Amino acid sequence: MDYGEEFQALADAAWAYERKRDEKLFEKISVRVQQIIRRDTRYNVDFLYTAFQLDDARIMCKYVVWLYELMVGVYKDLLLPKERALDSTLGSLDCIRRAAADVVAPEKQQRIFDLLERGEQSLRAYVAAGGAAAETAPAPRDAEVKEYLARLFARDTRGAMALVRSFVDRGIPIDDVYVDILAEAMRRVGELWHTAAITVDTEHYCTSITQTAMSQLYPDIFDAPRRGKTVLVACPGAELHEMPARMVADLFENHGWDSIYLGAAVPQEYLLASVRENNPDLVALSVTMPTFLIDCEQMVRAVKQEFPQVKVAVGGRAFTSTNEIWRKWPVDLFSENGRDLLSAADALVS
Amino acid sequence: MKVLVLLCGRDWHIVRVLRDAFGADLRAQDDFCEAVSADQARELAALHDRECGHPVVRALNVRGIEHDLPAYIFPYHEHFLVVVAEAASLGGFQTFSRELESWLAWADDNLPMPYQDGYYRIQVMNNRLLNAERALSKKTAQLERTLAEVRDANNIVALLERDRLTGLYTMAGLLHHAHVAAATAAVDEPFDVIMFAVQGLRQVKEAFGHKTGEELQRRVALFATGIDMQGEVLFARADADAFYAVASTRRAFAEALRDSLATYLADYPLAVRLRPVVAVCAGNAPGTELEEACNRARMAFDEARAGVDSVTYYSPDLVEQSLRRHELLDEVPEALAEGQFKLYLQSKVDMATGQVIGAEALIRWMHPTLGFVSPGDFIPLLEREGRIYDVDRYIWEQACKIQRARANAGKPLLPISVNVARGDFYEKDLAESLLDMVRRNGIGPEAIRLEVLERAYAQDSGELAQRLAQLREAGFVIEMDDFGTGESTLAMLSEMPIDVLKLDRGFVMNGLDDPRRRIVIESVVQMAHRLDILVIVEGVETREQERYLLEMGCRYAQGFLYAKPQPADYFLNL
Numbered sequence: 065m066d067y068g069e070e071f072q073a074l075a076d077a078a079w080a081y082e083r084k085r086d087e088k089l090f091e092k093i094s095v096r097v098q099q100i101i102r103r104d105t106r107y108n109v110d111f112l113y114t115a116f117q118l119d120d121a122r123i124m125c126k127y128v129v130w131l132y133e134l135m136v137g138v139y140k141d142l143l144l145p146k147e148r149a150l151d152s153t154l155g156s157l158d159c160i161r162r163a164a165a166d167v168v169a170p171e172k173q174q175r176i177f178d179l180l181e182r183g184e185q186s187l188r189a190y191v192a193a194g195g196a197a198a199e200t201a202p203a204p205r206d207a208e209v210k211e212y213l214a215r216l217f218a219r220d221t222r223g224a225m226a227l228v229r230s231f232v233d234r235g236i237p238i239d240d241v242y243v244d245i246l247a248e249a250m251r252r253v254g255e256l257w258h259t260a261a262i263t264v265d266t267e268h269y270c271t272s273i274t275q276t277a278m279s280q281l282y283p284d285i286f287d288a289p290r291r292g293k294t295v296l297v298a299c300p301g302a303e304l305h306e307m308p309a310r311m312v313a314d315l316f317e318n319h320g321w322d323s324i325y326l327g328a329a330v331p332q333e334y335l336l337a338s339v340r341e342n343n344p345d346l347v348a349l350s351v352t353m354p355t356f357l358i359d360c361e362q363m364v365r366a367v368k369q370e371f372p373q374v375k376v377a378v379g380g381r382a383f384t385s386t387n388e389i390w391r392k393w394p395v396d397l398f399s400e401n402g403r404d405l406l407s408a409a410d411a412l413v414s
Numbered sequence: 415m416k417v418l419v420l421l422c423g424r425d426w427h428i429v430r431v432l433r434d435a436f437g438a439d440l441r442a443q444d445d446f447c448e449a450v451s452a453d454q455a456r457e458l459a460a461l462h463d464r465e466c467g468h469p470v471v472r473a474l475n476v477r478g479i480e481h482d483l484p485a486y487i488f489p490y491h492e493h494f495l496v497v498v499a500e501a502a503s504l505g506g507f508q509t510f511s512r513e514l515e516s517w518l519a520w521a522d523d524n525l526p527m528p529y530q531d532g533y534y535r536i537q538v539m540n541n542r543l544l545n546a547e548r549a550l551s552k553k554t555a556q557l558e559r560t561l562a563e564v565r566d567a568n569n570i571v572a573l574l575e576r577d578r579l580t581g582l583y584t585m586a587g588l589l590h591h592a593h594v595a596a597a598t599a600a601v602d603e604p605f606d607v608i609m610f611a612v613q614g615l616r617q618v619k620e621a622f623g624h625k626t627g628e629e630l631q632r633r634v635a636l637f638a639t640g641i642d643m644q645g646e647v648l649f650a651r652a653d654a655d656a657f658y659a660v661a662s663t664r665r666a667f668a669e670a671l672r673d674s675l676a677t678y679l680a681d682y683p684l685a686v687r688l689r690p691v692v693a694v695c696a697g698n699a700p701g702t703e704l705e706e707a708c709n710r711a712r713m714a715f716d717e718a719r720a721g722v723d724s725v726t727y728y729s730p731d732l733v734e735q736s737l738r739r740h741e742l743l744d745e746v747p748e749a750l751a752e753g754q755f756k757l758y759l760q761s762k763v764d765m766a767t768g769q770v771i772g773a774e775a776l777i778r779w780m781h782p783t784l785g786f787v788s789p790g791d792f793i794p795l796l797e798r799e800g801r802i803y804d805v806d807r808y809i810w811e812q813a814c815k816i817q818r819a820r821a822n823a824g825k826p827l828l829p830i831s832v833n834v835a836r837g838d839f840y841e842k843d844l845a846e847s848l849l850d851m852v853r854r855n856g857i858g859p860e861a862i863r864l865e866v867l868e869r870a871y872a873q874d875s876g877e878l879a880q881r882l883a884q885l886r887e888a889g890f891v892i893e894m895d896d897f898g899t900g901e902s903t904l905a906m907l908s909e910m911p912i913d914v915l916k917l918d919r920g921f922v923m924n925g926l927d928d929p930r931r932r933i934v935i936e937s938v939v940q941m942a943h944r945l946d947i948l949v950i951v952e953g954v955e956t957r958e959q960e961r962y963l964l965e966m967g968c969r970y971a972q973g974f975l976y977a978k979p980q981p982a983d984y985f986l987n988l
Binding site: 268271272275279283285287290304306310314323327328 | 538540541547554555558
């Protein structure tokens with residue numbers, strides 16, 4: 065993430081404080097592990113910067129809790145107590161706080177301190193409440209999700225592919241297969257990685273197989289009668305999580321829209337050129353990582369400025385980390401999932 | 415890079431230590447971690463060694479490990495297999511991991527590395543593939559939709575299969591629908607392919623314009639389809655002038671068509687004689703290629719145009735004949751160049767005195783291999799093909815040369831009559847060419863008389879009258895040949911520029927003892943004389959015929975009684 069000299073200096077200074085936290089340990093650990101810690105420090109500053117830029121403290125609060133849960137998994141692997149994870153997370157926040165006092169312009173300092181404070185409070189409240197948030201309502205197709213995940217974790221590639229096909233064959237609408245089964249399964253896979261229950265390669269394996277499984281439904285999806293509407297779908301910034309965006313494009317295709325799918329990490333100029341060329345009815349931007357929300361906002365404004373008549377929708381997991389930040393943007397639609405977005409878009413674009 | 419770890423003992427946490435030590439380069443997977451004894455580890459290492467054929471790249475002596483056992487590292491596909499024996503203390507493994515790290519650094523430089531920055535790159539590639547597949551699927555769906563639209567556009571295709579003028583099928587349409595009919599209606603009975611046209615269409619177009627000709631075609635098409643009440647016959651416009659009909663043999667459609675069409679055309683409101691020309695390739699077995707049957711019908715049709723009035727049936731003989739004639743036609747230019755065509759002359763006489771008054775020029779083809787070829791075998795064909803002009807000109811030239819020879823020898827003028835085919839009148843330079851010929855040979859136009867068939871007068875008579883008047887003006891005498899075989903009216907005699915009437919041999923051959931026929935001949939002769947037209951009777955073979963004719967007021971005749979056609983030489987001595 066590129067955020068100019070000031071926050072770059074903040075990241076460097078925070079990293080210096082990180083090393084000072086336990087100098088003896090830093091001597092012992094390998095260069096590689098040192099690099100990993102440095103990367104993670106920068107990542108913390110990324111989120112702080114995003115929350116700062118978008119003026120949305122919830123982004124920081126959510127992130128701090130998320131970071132803590134990640135550390136819990138790491139410390140569990142190391143057979144170390146949970147408390148160490150809390151210390152580590154709060155220690156990292158403190159490193160940033162001290163660095164900010166050193167390098168950030170005074171007029172910005174207070175807001176940064178506030179954001180860090182809000183993050184710390186959220187974490188303490190979370191830990192005090194006993195960790196994981198209350199269980200949400202059971203997934204509408206919990207049994208299918210579990211069946212699918214079981215095959216993925218058994219590395220039964222063919223079985224997983226065939227199962228997705230069989231969902232459609234046994235009459236589950238493609239929309240529901242996408243949203244209630246595959247998207248939900250991927251959400252759980254992410255959660256399992258986050259809590260160190262599965263490794264990152266398993267997570268990527270699950271993603272790849274799920275995308276391939278979706279592709280076998282294309283003949284059905286593209287077969288739908290056309291309705292003369294066009295949606296353009298893209299991921300802003302450096303967003304590489306493109307499966308949700310593709311799901312959205314597919315769901316629209318399945319309902320007779322034509323989709324122009326630009327994929328992951330689409331530069332703004334490229335997006336605008338494509339809108340110019342294809343004249344879509346709707347531009348849908350999908351964001352998974354909150355750090356790309358800034359890019360998303362810029363894109364929304366750029367599209368609306370040049371093409372006021374084109375409807376713009378945003379969505380994706382990143383927005384759950386915000387206080388409905390999309391309301392501050394000139395968007396026409398926001399939706400939690402592709403299915404809801406589709407019905408809203410159908411109503412909006414007649 | 416992936417490291418496969420086989421653990422000895424129960425020190426699970428080594429996996430995490432190794433992972434932290436090597437970060438993304440080391441992916442110790444839970445499902446690859448197995449706790450085995452030191453002996454099992456050695457066995458497994460040996461097994462991999464044997465089965466994979468990979469040698470031990472390097473054996474690491476891991477200090478600080480209990481029992482000081484070595485760790486083996488094998489290249490194993492894109493992974494590395496690390497066998498660590500009997501792990502115990504974290505400290506020992508940190509030492510070990512530094513050794514391993516230095517080894518991996520060595521491997522970075524010396525071994526091919528399948529993955530560098532790991533799964534993200536693979537994921538990006540995978541996404542690209544999926545996006546390509548997605549785009550391809552979308553294009554495929556679009557293509558299928560387009561194809562479906564094309565299939566749905568039956569009306570448009572039907573239009574393409576229909577002839578614009580008549581609304582009948584085009585050839586392509588006929589073939590398509592015949593196939594469809596054969597495939598769907600299970601028509602397993604013999605079928606006829608009929609080709610038909612209107613003789614006289616060309617004259618209609620010339621005399622009344624192209625639009626009138628098209629109107630005639632349209633009406634004929636409408637009439638023909640109307641004959642087929644059951645809708646069982648497929649009709650198509652075969653080419654500019656002709657039609658095809660495909661019908662079950664049991665319907666005997668060809669005859670029905672010919673009869674109805676003849677009646678229809680007879681009453682057609684145009685002053686041109688119109689006749690149906692109908693040919694058929696009959697009784698084709700089910701499964702016969704329609705195109706083949708159409709070709710055969712066309713061969714029969716070509717023969718039908720040669721002048722047969724009833725329905726002409728295709729037969730293999732017909733093909734052979736047709737082929738022979740067409741081959742002959744192709745030899746005509748060569749035959750002209752080589753002088754294979756010979757001029758024969760048949761005298762015309764004054765019956766009262768027996769004196770020769772002139773002669774008719776006839777053609778003979780002395781073919782180098784076939785010998786004598788009858789004029790009937792090639793003249794009608796040449797006329798139909800529009801290639802008669804060269805042959806006629808050849809004959810005219812020969813006749814002029816004879817007249818020049820006679821003139822040079824100081825002989826009296828005895829005119830030679832030459833045939834001028836109907837087609838010759840379409841040649842722009844006809845008059846000029848004839849005049850040029852007589853001039854070049856130093857003779858007058860009165861030395862050559864022009865015979866035109868009575869049938870020719872019936873077709874496009876206005877134009878013909880004009881051309882004849884022009885020739886007559888130039889000094890040529892015009893004779894109407896074969897009078898009485900065609901449909902010319904007596905009124906025509908008064909309107910056309912005619913000097914001589916040649917009464918067809920049919921009058922004489924059918925018996926002059928019939929009083930009624932004699933009355934007819936007498937009337938014609940009297941009328942001709944009153945119109946100042948000379949009459950010559952053809953085909954006189956007996957003295958009795960001669961006597962009757964003289965009694966009826968005829969004076970001039972031509973026939974075997976006086977002379978057969980002879981080589982031209984004799985004429986020089988008359």
